[in-house]
Amino acid sequence: MACCGCNDNGNVAVKDVDKLDQILSKYEGVKGSLISILQDVQGLYEYLPIEALNYISEVTGIKLAKIYGVATFYTQFRLDPVGKHVILLCQGTACHVNGSKAIEEAICEELEISEGETTKDGLFTLTNVACLGCCSLSPVMMIDGEVHGKLTPKKTKEILKAIKAEEE
Amino acid sequence: MKLIVGQGSCGIAAGASKAYKILEEEIKNSGANIKLGSTGCIGMCYLEPIVDFIDDDGKKTTFVKVDEEIAKQIVKDIVASKVDSNENVISDEDKEALAKQKRISLRNCGIIDPENIDEYIESGGYKAIERCIKEMTPEEVIEEVKVSGLRGRGGAGFPTWFKFNAARQSPGTEKYLVCNADEGDPGAFMDRSVLEGDPHALIEGMIIAGYAIGASEGIIYVRAEYPLAIKRLNIAMAQAEERGYLNKDLFGEGKFKFSLRIKAGAGAFVCGEETALLESLEGNRGTPRPKPPFPAQKGYWGKPTNINNVETFANVPFILANGGDAFAAVGTEDSKGTKVFALAGKIKKGGLVEVPMGMTIREIIFGIGGGIAEDKGFKAVQMGGPSGGCIPAEFLDIPVDYASITKTGAIMGSGGMVVMDETTCMVDMAKFFLDFTCKESCGKCTPCREGTKRMLEMLEKITEGKGEPGDIEKLEELGKFINSASLCGLGQTASNPVLTTIRYFRDEYEAHINDKKCPAKQCKALLTYTIDPEKCTGCTICARNCPVEAITGTLKEPHKINPDICIKCGKCYEVCRFGAVSVE
Numbered sequence: 001m002a003c004c005g006c007n008d009n010g011n012v013a014v015k016d017v018d019k020l021d022q023i024l025s026k027y028e029g030v031k032g033s034l035i036s037i038l039q040d041v042q043g044l045y046e047y048l049p050i051e052a053l054n055y056i057s058e059v060t061g062i063k064l065a066k067i068y069g070v071a072t073f074y075t076q077f078r079l080d081p082v083g084k085h086v087i088l089l090c091q092g093t094a095c096h097v098n099g100s101k102a103i104e105e106a107i108c109e110e111l112e113i114s115e116g117e118t119t120k121d122g123l124f125t126l127t128n129v130a131c132l133g134c135c136s137l138s139p140v141m142m143i144d145g146e147v148h149g150k151l152t153p154k155k156t157k158e159i160l161k162a163i164k165a166e167e168e
Numbered sequence: 169m170k171l172i173v174g175q176g177s178c179g180i181a182a183g184a185s186k187a188y189k190i191l192e193e194e195i196k197n198s199g200a201n202i203k204l205g206s207t208g209c210i211g212m213c214y215l216e217p218i219v220d221f222i223d224d225d226g227k228k229t230t231f232v233k234v235d236e237e238i239a240k241q242i243v244k245d246i247v248a249s250k251v252d253s254n255e256n257v258i259s260d261e262d263k264e265a266l267a268k269q270k271r272i273s274l275r276n277c278g279i280i281d282p283e284n285i286d287e288y289i290e291s292g293g294y295k296a297i298e299r300c301i302k303e304m305t306p307e308e309v310i311e312e313v314k315v316s317g318l319r320g321r322g323g324a325g326f327p328t329w330f331k332f333n334a335a336r337q338s339p340g341t342e343k344y345l346v347c348n349a350d351e352g353d354p355g356a357f358m359d360r361s362v363l364e365g366d367p368h369a370l371i372e373g374m375i376i377a378g379y380a381i382g383a384s385e386g387i388i389y390v391r392a393e394y395p396l397a398i399k400r401l402n403i404a405m406a407q408a409e410e411r412g413y414l415n416k417d418l419f420g421e422g423k424f425k426f427s428l429r430i431k432a433g434a435g436a437f438v439c440g441e442e443t444a445l446l447e448s449l450e451g452n453r454g455t456p457r458p459k460p461p462f463p464a465q466k467g468y469w470g471k472p473t474n475i476n477n478v479e480t481f482a483n484v485p486f487i488l489a490n491g492g493d494a495f496a497a498v499g500t501e502d503s504k505g506t507k508v509f510a511l512a513g514k515i516k517k518g519g520l521v522e523v524p525m526g527m528t529i530r531e532i533i534f535g536i537g538g539g540i541a542e543d544k545g546f547k548a549v550q551m552g553g554p555s556g557g558c559i560p561a562e563f564l565d566i567p568v569d570y571a572s573i574t575k576t577g578a579i580m581g582s583g584g585m586v587v588m589d590e591t592t593c594m595v596d597m598a599k600f601f602l603d604f605t606c607k608e609s610c611g612k613c614t615p616c617r618e619g620t621k622r623m624l625e626m627l628e629k630i631t632e633g634k635g636e637p638g639d640i641e642k643l644e645e646l647g648k649f650i651n652s653a654s655l656c657g658l659g660q661t662a663s664n665p666v667l668t669t670i671r672y673f674r675d676e677y678e679a680h681i682n683d684k685k686c687p688a689k690q691c692k693a694l695l696t697y698t699i700d701p702e703k704c705t706g707c708t709i710c711a712r713n714c715p716v717e718a719i720t721g722t723l724k725e726p727h728k729i730n731p732d733i734c735i736k737c738g739k740c741y742e743v744c745r746f747g748a749v750s751v752e
Contacts, residue, residue, distance in 0.1 A: 032469075034451035035434050039392070066452075073453040073610075074434035076392050092354030093550060093586045094512035096600050130437060130604065132393060133357035134178050135510060135586075136213030136518030145395065147181035 014051045019044055024059050034062060034070055038077060047078040075129070083118040083125040085163060088142040092131030095138040103139050104128070106153035110160050123167060124160070169202045169246065171195075173234075174218040174278055176209030176364045177396050178357075178519075182216035187234045191219070194243035202246060208365020210278025211520030215262065218278075221251060230258040265517065265536045270498060270524045272506045273321075273482040277365030277520075282400050285407040288368040294413060296488035297375050301418045306336060309380040313484065315492030317504030322348060322440070322477035323555065323581045324657070325503075325570045328484075331474055334464035335381040338472035343383040345374055346468065346475040348445055349390040349397070352437040353553030354604065356584035358508040359478035361520050363390065363397035366482065367404035371428065373481030375413060376488055378426045381474050386426065389445055391433045401430055437554070437608035441656045442475045444610065455610045456656035477582065479508055499525035503569035513550075513586040514541045523568070530564040533587060544589040548672070552581030554601045554608075555661035557668030558594065577668040579661070593690035594673040595680050599627040601665035605658065616659030619650040623666060631691040635681035640670060689751055692736045696752050699740075701726035703748035710740035710749065 014020060023040045027033040037056060042048055048071055057064040071077045087107060091100055104115065107126055111119050118125040134140045137149025141156070148159055173179075173188045188206070195202045210218060215232035219242065222228050229251050231242055238256050245254045271277075280287035288294070300309050314329035335343060347370065351359040362370060374386045390398055405428055408414045415427050431449055433439055439448045443457040446468055467473025483505060487495045496504045503525035509532060512518050516538035523532060529549060533539070540546050548558040557578035566572045573580045588597065606620040623646055626639055647663030654660050670677060679685045686694040699710070699719075704726040711719040711727055718734040721727030729740070741749045 032449065032451035035448065036431070036451075039432060039434065069453055070451070074436050076433075076435040093553070093584065093600070094355045094518075096354075097513045097586060097588060097592055097597075129393065130352060130435075130608075131354040131356070133351070133360045134181050134213075135355055135357055135512035137178060137181055138512065140181070147177065149178075149181050 014049070014055045016044060017055070020052060020055060021059075024056065034060075034067065035074070038067075038071055042077060047081050050079070081118070083122050084167075085124050085143055087124060087126045088129045088132065089115075089126060090130075090132040090134070090138070090140045090142075091128045092133075092135060092138070094135035095131075095140060098138045100139040102153050103141065103151050103156050106156045107141075107160065110157045123164070169200070169224055170205060170222045171202055171242070171246075172205045172207050172220040172222070172281075174208070174210055174216065174220075175206045176278075176361060177394075178213045179209060179216045179218065180396075182213075183235060184217035186236060187217045187219065187239045190236050190239040191243060194240055198243055198247050200243070200247050202243070205281050206283070207279060208277045208282045209361045209520065210266075211274065211361065211522075212262065212266070212517070213519035214517045215258070221246065223251075229254075230263075231256045232258050232262070262517075265538070268531075268536050269522050270506050271522045272486050272495070272498070273362060273369070273479050273508055274365070274520065274522045275486065276369060277361055280366065282365050282367055283403050285368060285404065285411060288366070292489060293368055293485070294372055294411075296485040297372050297379070297413065298419060300376055300379055300488055301421055301423055306380045306382060309376060309488065310336065312488060312492045313380070316483075316487040316495035317492075317499075318480065318483055318487060318495065319503065319570065320476060321479035321483070321507065321582065323552065323579060325580055328476065328480055331464060331476070332377060332380050334462070335383070335472045335474040338465050340472055341382075342471045343381060344468040344471055344473040345378045345381065345383040345386040346442075346445065346449070346473055347374060347386065347388040347481055348440060348442065348475055348477045349388055349394075350433045350440050350445065351391060351394075351478075351582065352440045352608075353582055353584045355512050355550070355586045356510045356553060356582050358510055358520060358583045360394050360397055361508075362478050362482050363394065364400055367397075367401045368408065369482040369485055370401075370478055371404055371408050371413070373484035374428060375418075375426045376484050377474065377476070377481060379424050381472075383472075383474065384424075384426055386428045387449060387468075388428065388430050389433055389439070389449060390430055392435060398430060398432060405430075436610075437604070438610045438656070438658050441658055444656065445475065446473065453610070455612045456658075458655060479583070500567065500569045502571050507568065507580070507583060509583045509585045511537045511585050511587065514544065514589040514592070515539070515587040516541050525569050526567045528565050528567055529559065532568065532585070533564070537587070540587065540589050542589075544591065547588045547590050547592055548594065550578075550586040550588065550597070550665075551584065552579035552661075552664070553584050554605050555579060555657065555664055556581045556584075557664045558588070558597065558672065559668075560672040577664065577671055579664070591688055591690065593631075593686055593688035594669040594676050595627065595631055595686075596688075596690050598666045598669045599624065599631055602627055602662075605662040609658065609662070613654045613656075613659055615650045615653040616655075616662060619646055620659075620662050622646060623650070623663065627666070630677065630680045631686070632693045633680070633684045633691075635677075637681065639681055640674065640677050644670060685752070695736050696731060697729050697734060697736060697738070697740060698750055698752070699727050699729055700748045700750060703746050705746055705748075707745070709743050709745070713739045713743045715739065 139151045140149045217234045219231045219234045318328045319325040436454045438444045439454040444454040448454040463473045508522045602624045609616045611617045706724040718730045
């Protein structure tokens with residue numbers, strides 16, 4: 001398991017430090033805004049680099065252990081970089097009843113990854129989510145903010161193939 | 169003349185934005201004087217995308233399943249004044265399903281443009297808050313809510329007036345109001361519909377509640393998975409501020425000023441529990457706090473706080489505009505008003521419905537929802553999400569009210585109704601929910617953290633054919649223990665899905681454990697695939713598709729599956745054109 005990185009505190013340079021400073025100054029003096037800070041920082045980097053967490057701790061004085069605790073508690077936060085296209089596969093009750101397992105298998109087969117992983121070419125990351133709230137279109141997945149509903153394994157593979165083709 | 173396109177998340181996913189663009193182009197090309205607008209979700213998700221046409225006399229025609237071709241046809245038909253001949257006009261049957269409903273909290277959803285405050289005001293919006301500020305004391309507002317009999321729509325069903333009053337009576341001048349819009353139940357999307365379709369109803373409801381309890385600041389905690397809801401809320405809040413409903417002395421009476429902000433959740437089911445939500449609002453891990461003190465005494469930053477869910481707040485303006493009696497006239501003695509349900513799963517007409525409390529489950533599923541998909545047999549309906557339970561066919565005729573649902577072992581919950589047919593395995597269902605609560609347990613209480621894990625392991629064992637006699641009793645014992653020894657609602661209800669399925673479908677558990685069979689044919693490890701030599705023509709398609717070469721046989725001779733190699737993927741069953749492959 002990867003170490004949380006707390007020992008290399010401050011040794012690694014942070015990218016885009018100006019933008020990070022902007023985020024931190026926006027929340028300066030606002031108590032209880034750690035989650036909002038992390039959301040904005042993830043918006044900046046697409047994930048939470050450990051160097052950025054160290055930097056947040058230094059500037060705000062919030063203990064790194066607490067920041068790490070919050071970052072790992074909520075499913076929205078990622079500590080690793082993600083692929084260009086993030087596939088959010090709904091695992092809600094309605095999707096489960098209507099066969100989301102088969103959809104997951106189709107995605108894994110097509111992209112040769114498991115849930116939570118990123119393809120070698122960095123194009124796709126597959127993440128399971130609890131519910132996207134489009135239950136009557138189940139099973140559904142969301143790619144780059146767009147919802148695809150009434151999926152079948154075949155249709156799912158076609159959608160992924162189309163995105164791959166666009167990238168070539 | 170006006171065309172209105174339903175643009176909720178489901179509608180957009182079904183292609184509403186595309187339909188909108190085509191309509192826009194076609195209107196322009198035809199030169200006709202037709203206005204084009206948007207609205208939220210009407211709830212008939214199975215008919216999306218939906219477009220309403222309102223002619224100059226105010227007559228409404230609804231078009232359903234509007235794809236690109238239909239969109240073009242609609243404009244042509246309007247220009248030729250023959251809309252009624254369009255093939256995609258809503259059927260009488262679907263109209264009837266809508267007419268059986270009673271819309272209070274969804275009163276404007278799918279009718280007004282959520283991004284236009286004027287449409288909300290024209291439909292009677294912001295009248296209730298005006299009445300409260302100009303004519304009523306906060307105590308009178310609470311009294312009106314008491315008369316209405318409104319109970320919290322988030323799940324537990326606590327009387328709303330009581331919570332308002334408790335926060336009002338708590339000492340101190342700094343008080344907060346929080347809206348729980350962290351709709352985390354998998355299979356539920358009632359709140360999303362209000363947020364996307366009628367955000368002003370929530371805002372007005374919160375201003376009224378703020379006035380009633382004496383809170384000048386409100387926070388809406390919305391889950392981050394609802395980007396469209398957040399966008400529309402932001403637009404609505406800006407408009408409300410512009411019109412003087414937020415951040416200004418209301419109606420110049422010098423009595424009350426209210427501010428509102430949004431906080432996006434970060435994805436944790438347990439944050440639907442009110443004290444965990446408060447922790448999250450304060451920037452911490454969302455772990456629940458012991459109660460008492462209740463949030464009404466010590467909530468956000470230790471100050472008196474009232475927390476209610478979206479649907480509850482959305483009902484408040486109706487009550488204050490029409491009187492508590494008007495609300496109380498709907499529903500049953502113990503459960504007043506209406507309830508919104510999200511119908512999903514194996515149902516023909518999935519979507520959102522709002523019905524008077526007391527309607528039977530049968531009427532909702534078969535009368536409004538159209539019955540079971542593909543006309544299969546009804547097995548159970550799951551209510552209350554991971555905290556609820558599965559209600560079997562024998563209770564189809566009970567009325568939907570708080571007490572009757574609780575008696576079955578399920579709970580009213582926030583309104584998810586997931587319908588299951590004969591192909592749903594109840595042990596698998598229980599495993600699904602346990603897997604969910606196990607992942608979502610915050611870890612604070614040992615019985616919940618470790619207990620759900622142990623129960624999940626037992627269920628996994630059973631569905632893999634490794635169940636032993638005595639497992640059911642162990643599940644029951646552990647389940648009762650977790651429910652009684654956990655701090656918050658998540659743990660206290662975590663084993664409900666298991667306990668209710670054991671209660672009503674014990675024979676299915678026994679079949680898994682004793683006979684190593686899954687009656688619904690869902691648990692892969694318990695299935696056996698065989699080829700009927702009478703029906704097999706020896707076409708070899710199964711052998712060619714088998715990923716592990718478990719099928720042998722020569723051309724035009726019956727084939728055989730080697731059970732030792734077979735991985736039970738079901739591929740042969742899918743590809744066989746002669747129905748020769750059977751699964752037991």
